[in-house]
Amino acid sequence: MPLLPAITSPTLLVHEAVCKANIARMSDKGRKHRLNLIPHFKTHQSRAIGNWYKEYGIEEITVSSLHMAEYFVGQSWKNIHIAFPFNPLEIDLLEQLTLQSSISIQLVNAQVTQLLADRLQNPVEFFIEIDAGYGRAGIEVSDFGAIEAIMRIANRSDKLNFKGFYIHAGHTYHADPAGIHRIHEQTKSALKMLKDKYFDEFPSLKTRIGDTPSCSLESDFDGVDEIGPGNFVFYDLTQVHIGSCNKSDIGIALAAPVVDIKKTKHEILIHGGGVHLAKDVLTYPDGSQNFGELVVFNGQGWDIPETPSFLKSISQEHGLVNATDELLSKVKVGDIIGILPVHSCMTADCMRGFLGLSGEKLDHFKGQQKLQ
Template identity: 40%
Template sequence: MGISKPTLLIDREKVALNIDKMIKTAAEAGCIFRPHFKTHQSKEVGKIFRKKGVKQITVSSVSMAEYFAEDGWNDITIAFPCNILEIDSINNLAKEVELQLMTDSAFTADFLSKNLTSNCGLFIKIDVGYNRSGLKYNTPEIDEIIKLCEYNNNLTFKGFLTHDGRNYSAKGKVEIENNLAEAIEIFKHLKQKYPEAIYSWGDTPSCSLSDDLSFFDELRPGNFVYYDVMQYHIGSCTLDEVSVAAACPVVSINKSRNEIVIYGGAVHLSKEFIAADNSFTLFGYAVKLENNKWTNPINGAYVSRLSQEHGIINMPEAELDNFKPGNIIGILPIHSCLTADLLKNEYFLI
C-alpha cells in the first residue's frame, strides 16, 4: 500500500462491526433500517451493507442516488429537499428504482405532481427544533401537500421524516434523550391525525445512544458506519469504533514550536473543529500507523491549525524525534462525512 498524498484508510472489520451494531438497534426497535449512504459514498462499503441484508438506503442528492442505482440499489430515499431543477434526472431515475423524495414545500409538491412521469414516494420534512429545513407540525401546508399526492398518480404520500441536527452539538446522552423526547411529542401530534404514515428518524447520536426508538417506523443514521472524533466527544462511540483515518505525509518538522507540518489541509480533512478541553481548537487526533492499522491517539498530539493544503500538528516534544519528512501519520477526522467526501477518490479499504 503506497501512500504519497492524503489518503483515507477504511478499516473493513470496524465498518462491519458498526453496521452489525446498528442493524441490531433497528431490529430491537422494530424499525425498518434504511442507512444513509452520504457518509461513505462508496459502492465497496455499500456491498458490506448488502451482504448483511440491507436493501433500502438513504442518500442526500440525485447524483448520489444515481451512483448507487448503478450498483443495483433499487429502493432509495433522497433525504434532502427536492431540487426541482433536477426533474429530468429524477424522472429518469424513477423509471429504474423505487424512489422516495422529500419536501417541505407545497410549491415543490405541486411542481412534482405536474412534472413527474413515473411514480415517486414523498416524505414531508418536519422541523423538530434544528431550524434548518422542514415544516412545523401544525402548519396547514402539510395538508396541502398530502392533498396534492391524493389527486396524483405519480406522487404517493409516504410519511414524515426528520433529522435532529441538534444532537451533533449535544453534551451527552441526557441531552440527546431530551431532544428525542421533544421530537416524539411533535410526531405524536402528527400520528394522531395521520396514523398510517411512516415516521422516519435519522441521526447517529440518538440511534447510537437512545434506549428506546420504538416510536419510529424507520431509522436512517449514516455517520455510524465510520464514526469520528465528534461522535466520540458526544459519547456516541468509543475511539476503537472510529473506522477511518486520513493517512497524511509529514513534510516538515519545527522543533522550536513542537509542531509537525503534514500534507493534509482543509481540502482533505475539512475545517470542522471541536473547541475541546483546555481551550484549544481540535481539528483531529494524530495516530501512528502500523501494519496498515492505526494506534490509539498519541497522547497530547492533535491537529491545531489547517490551511488549504497544510495541516499543523501539535506534537509533544518526546514524540517529535519519532517522525521525519517522508513518514506517514494518521489523523482521526472530526467529521468523517466531510473527510470521506473530500478523499473519496483517494482511499484504501483495509
C-alpha cells in the first residue's frame, strides 16, 4: 500500500469501498421493507463520510448530541435527529440550531417537556423514547401515564410537535442471533401496540428502531416505520461475533507500528493501545481476551489471515499481540500492521480522524481543528 511509508504512528484507515457497500446494503434493505433509513452518524462523526450516504438517497440523519448536530448543520440534511434524552441545559443551543436546520429530539419525562413548552421560540419535533427491555433510558413501554403526560403538555404547546416512538434495543449487542430475534420481536410488539393505541389521535406518528444487529439480521419489520442504525457503516469484531456481518465487512483498521517481536513467546508489541482502540474486549469461554484482530495490508486494503492473531492485552499506548507463526514470518520491527477494532464507534472516537487508502484525510467532529 503506497501510503504505508508515510505512516509513523497509529493511524485509523478507512476503506471507502467496503463502507459504501455497507451503506448500499442497508439502504437496499430499507427500500425493500419500506423503511425510512435515518442513519446514526455517531459511529463516524465525519462530514466527508456523511456525504457518502447522499449517494444512496439518504436525506435525514441521526446524531447523539446537539453539538454533533451543530457540526452537520449546513450540509443540506432535511432533518437532524438527536437520539439522546434531551438535556435541558442546552435549550439555548437548540434554539440556535432550529434557526438553521430542522432538528428533532427525544423526550423521556414531563419535566423537560414542560420546560421546553415554556421556553421554546421555534417549533421542534420530538420522539418519545421507550424502554422495551434494554434498561438504559426511556419510558417503560407500559407506563402510559408518563407517555400521556408528555403528550398533554405537547398538545398545549404550539412549539412541540409529536413525531412518534423510538426504541434502541441496545441489549441486542450482547445476544446471539436467536436472542437478537427474540428482542426484535419484543421491540416490534411494543411499537405496534403503541402505534395502535395512539394512531387515531396521531395518524402521522412514526415508529423507529436504532440498533445495528436487528437492522442487519432481521427481515420482518412489521410495525416499524424507520430505522436508525449507525455501526453498520464500519461494523467491527463485536458485530462479527454476534453474526451481524463478516470480517470482510469491517471498513476501518488501525495502522499500528511494530516496535518489538519475541518469536519464542509468539508476541508482537505494537504502538497501539487504549487511547487508540478504546478498551472494548471480546472474552472467550476459556478466559482469553481479544482487543482487536490483526490484518496484513496489501496494495488495495488489507488481507484477513485465515488463522487470526489478536491483541491479547492493551494498556494506554501498548498493544501485545498473540501472533501465529504465519504472521511472525511476515512481520519485522518497523513494519505497519492493521488492527480490526472490537468497537468501531469507540475507536473512531479515540482517533478523531481518518486516512483514506489513497492518502486523503477525512474529518471527525472531535478532531476537526487538528485536521483543518
